[in-house]
Amino acid sequence: MPIGFRPAQASDAQDIARFFQLTSEGMADYIWSTLAAPGESLLSVGTARYARDHGDFSFKNCLMATDEERVVGMMHSYPLYATAGRPSETDPVLAPYADMEVPNTLYISSLALDEGWRNRGLGLEFLRHAQQRADNAGLDGLCLIDYQANHGARRFYERHGFRIVKTCQIVAHPMLRVTGDAYLMYRPTQNVLGK
Numbered sequence: 001m002p003i004g005f006r007p008a009q010a011s012d013a014q015d016i017a018r019f020f021q022l023t024s025e026g027m028a029d030y031i032w033s034t035l036a037a038p039g040e041s042l043l044s045v046g047t048a049r050y051a052r053d054h055g056d057f058s059f060k061n062c063l064m065a066t067d068e069e070r071v072v073g074m075m076h077s078y079p080l081y082a083t084a085g086r087p088s089e090t091d092p093v094l095a096p097y098a099d100m101e102v103p104n105t106l107y108i109s110s111l112a113l114d115e116g117w118r119n120r121g122l123g124l125e126f127l128r129h130a131q132q133r134a135d136n137a138g139l140d141g142l143c144l145i146d147y148q149a150n151h152g153a154r155r156f157y158e159r160h161g162f163r164i165v166k167t168c169q170i171v172a173h174p175m176l177r178v179t180g181d182a183y184l185m186y187r188p189t190q191n192v193l194g195k
Contacts, residue, residue: 003072003122005129008062010051012071016062017046019074019112025147026176030093033175063129065113065122073113075126079137080107093176096168100145100184106134108144127160134189141188148180162187 008016020028021043032045052058056078065073082103089098101107111126130142144162146154147170166184170176 008059013051016050023112102143
């Protein structure tokens with residue numbers, strides 16, 4: 001049976017949080033640690049965040065890949081618009097990312113697949129869904145942040161028209177599993193994803 005793609009539901013929130021933990025190299029856990037109540041697990045914080053039905057970080061901005069009823073992958077994306085007047089980021093770990101944006105694009109904040117489902121064309125199918133969403137919203141393309149250490153993902157994105165347009169230095173923190181540079185990658189709308 002072929003893999004299905006469907007909009008996420010609130011009941012997918014724990015799977016969404018789990019996929020963020022897989023792909024964010026510790027960044028999701030770091031952010032969730034700043035929101036956690038004493039004794040609250042980080043997965044619980046992430047699950048509550050994505051169970052919301054409003055805001056950028058909501059299940060409503062997620063697309064799930066399923067094998068029958070089993071969730072095997074997830075993409076989270078939301079529109080980025082010009083941010084004039086937004087307060088400055090004061091968290092030292094997050095501050096370098098404050099201007100790592102391409103306005104008027106669809107920002108892919110996570111694209112994740114369980115290990116057994118990688119290298120089967122599902123990542124490209126997620127990108128096609130993202131491009132359709134960007135086109136429907138009249139956005140100028142897709143963007144995302146990748147890490148210097150993540151060579152495989154960067155090759156995948158470059159193969160599908162993304163280019164590095166900005167870099168920032170990752171601020172080392174014990175919760176983060178990467179160091180070096182972070183890359184803002186952009187793919188303009190006129191590029192057509194490979195068949």
